[in-house]
Amino acid sequence: MDEIDRRLLALLQKDGRRASADLAKVIGLSVSATNERVRKLLDSGAVRAIEAIVEPASVGFGVTAFVFVDLDYAFSEEKFVLAASSFKEVLELHHVTGSHSYMLKVRERTNADLNGFIVSSLKRLQGVRSTETLIALETVKETMVLPL
Template sequence: MPGVLFLCGLRLRERLNLRYFCLSQENILSRRYLAEYVAVMEILDRKIISLLAEDSRRSLASIGEVVGLSASAVNERIRRLVAIGAIRRFTVDADPSALGLPITTFLLVALNYDAGEDAFKAAINAHPAVLECHHVTGSWSYMLKIRTADLAGIEAFLADLKAGRFVARSETMIALSTACERSFVQMEM
């Protein structure tokens, strides 16, 4: 931001801390300041999301120190981010091997022409081994990521899919090791 921005006599940073600040035309000195105000708001929200992704148990005060807001202002932003769906849930990143699920498998699945996609999606969402399911382009219908305790778990999963008459054909790839695995993509600020 070029220089220090003033909105109604207060620095932009102070305005971001005001809970009930209204972006009416009287409060904005120019469209340039509005664009910069929105850009800073977006940067702060992204930073809050990144900090929560690193450690969802981090205190509001700790987050506030990093982004330059009070704990109550951080709490309001988090509530708003949850309300608009930017934050879907707060979760734990557990080690699958420690939980007895060391086998990571990727499956490419082509659905039968008469298989109902809604029924397939419901079956996949209900199956505890499925971590991810993506509708993909190309000659395959879906790509799945599953975790199992052993090879028999993979075979049982495939048997469940075949029993539901969803699969026309499939290809299974077992991960030998994992070089990188993230549950969240860090955003550039």
């Protein structure tokens, strides 16, 4: 990955819908060369996807929670990861250091929905010993943009 790729990544992070001609003009390459670089960034996995970022509250998802999960390691950690990853409510799943095993970022419409998900789905997974939930009162900053 060279400096041109880094500049291209920075531009795509700010606006993934930016026209190829505009990207090419800014980075100083032809449109075809720019498109080829974007394709290579996608194929290599450097760019996971180019997609719309939906404002959760505008579509009714008013609750953001971080759920810490403690596992009983007598059970399969891989099965937990596979099952937890499959829940549509789970936006992020992180293996963490400290006193907990995993941290999940969960979005739900209401606190009742969040409670239902935790009680009926998450806590029923084999190996889940306990959970601790923190509800975000306000999201001040949320980004996927890396400081390239």
